[in-house]
Amino acid sequence: MPKYTLLIYGDSAQWEAMTDEQWRAHDAAHAEFRAAAGDRVLGGQQLEPSPTATTLRSTGTLDGPFLETKEALGGFYMIEATDLDEVLGLAKLLPEVRAAHSGVEIRPVIDHE
Numbered sequence: 001m002p003k004y005t006l007l008i009y010g011d012s013a014q015w016e017a018m019t020d021e022q023w024r025a026h027d028a029a030h031a032e033f034r035a036a037a038g039d040r041v042l043g044g045q046q047l048e049p050s051p052t053a054t055t056l057r058s059t060g061t062l063d064g065p066f067l068e069t070k071e072a073l074g075g076f077y078m079i080e081a082t083d084l085d086e087v088l089g090l091a092k093l094l095p096e097v098r099a100a101h102s103g104v105e106i107r108p109v110i111d112h113e
Contacts, residue, residue, distance in 0.1 A: 003109035004087045006077040010102030029095035037090050044077035
């Protein structure tokens with residue numbers, strides 16, 4: 001079955017400003033996504049804020065995120081699905097799709113086996 005990575009982007013400042021109540025609603029929406037996707041979720045994690053990133057380039061190791069951008073990668077899911085339409089249906093459950101400061105990028109995974 002094809003695999004897809006759902007990359008969750010958003011404004012770190014917006015995430016840091018969320019109240020406990022907003023975080024509970026946010027976490028509940030992710031729980032709804034995971035329940036709907038079931039065993040199609042192969043993995044996924046929330047990431048530490050982008051300033052904690054370390055970038056490795058040919059010019060050396062740098063502290064901080066790769067790009068100067070307002071939207072940072074905040075987390076990801078790896079899922080199996082029959083096709084992109086199935087992925088889109090599931091991804092619409094993620095709260096980042098509905099928030100004005102964030103979004104979800106869906107990328108097919110190349111199988112090298």
